[in-house]
Amino acid sequence: MLLLKGNGLYKTRKFKKPIYIGDPINAVKIFSEKEVDEIALLDIDASLKKTIPNYQLIEDIASECFVPLTYGGGVSSIEQFKTVLSLGVEKIAINSALFLDNNLVEESASIFGKQSIVASIDVRKRFWTYSAYTHGGKVRVKMSLSQVLDNLKSKQIGEILLNSIDNDGTMEGYDLDLIEKVSSNATVPVTACGGCSDINNFRDALKHGASAVAAGSLFVFKGSRNAVLINYPSQSMLNESVFSTL
């Protein structure tokens, strides 16, 4: 899970305090060579500033990427959806536009297939209940998380990308209750994100119903002082510590 802000790669904590990591094109090149399973690239400024996707940057990044790539941020029309896919992106994550009164999802699904649409859901705990947020955690969706999940069931989406705002960047582990709640209420695969500190956390999230797991800080920071270092576990390490134990 990589976050874009302007032309740079950043990592947030609780969706705030973005720390500069480096050049996104170079980072994606390294991750692609390390054979990561997938890369998700989210522009955390696009919806907030109501800008269109940064096509040139997406194209430059996609050119270095021989593994599956998801892009999210500022996609609000079918033309934008089509343009981003044509740049070498497999899936588009939609967040703010999910809650607008439009048929972007239905229209995109009828042309590109629902497997190309990821519903990105950002969740924060508020007075002991979970709520979904848009615009980078700044705008609360005015319905309960259960209602949001129910509405998603009738939408033509291929996947849910579930972000815990509270756990983002904390490296204190995934929000397992949240993962369980969302996975048990979803008919599509749920990718869990937010809080992962080591690969043993993957196993926990998968055991609580996630179909896939994502991490940000884990793959860009190293050591107790959080020095920037792009890293990724080997397939054999993942097999040994995660998949063989499920």
Added chain:
Amino acid sequence: MYPDVTIVDLGCSNLRSIQKILNRVGSSAFVTSDPQEISTAKKLVLPGVGSFDHAVKQLKQNHLLDSLNYSVLKRKVPILGICLGAQLMSQLSDEGSESGLGWFDFKTISFQTNTFNTLKVPHMGWQEIQIKRKSNLFNNTQDGTRFYFLHSFHFSNDKLDDITATTNYGYNFPVAFERDNIFGVQFHPEKSGRNGIRFMENFTKI
């Protein structure tokens, strides 16, 4: 340098990734929806992100059916269908009501989720494949190699002799088939890291 590869533009596909990977393995690749260029192509790729009916309509609107049939069935030009591109080579798809190219007898069907309740669709992610018979596209590729999948429909199982590989997601189903100069795969070699690069290199050498 290997012969140029012509990538058929269906208006809705992830063409750039395929062009990039072909360049990476030393082929020049260009994208077209011009029937004339497809009729004279040396090697073809029919890519695939999108929905079945939309893609068939694109083929018809651009008058590509005749030129594809001519190049593939008469001139015997090697063609690789990827994901939806391979599904288009079937007779029909559960995804829509249009007829496919019909080069193979199989149909494109939905995942049988009612018998396997826990199966989440679309099937997405890396999956090991089982190689069923020798294929030049799987040269230097071991049984159990991982490829990337992203699909809601798959090839039906009925024409067994054309099947070169299968995978298991809930149950076994075919993921690669070939007959003479026609090849189709359900996975995305252009997004399967080094395994995909090797696969595409094998295709350029055919």
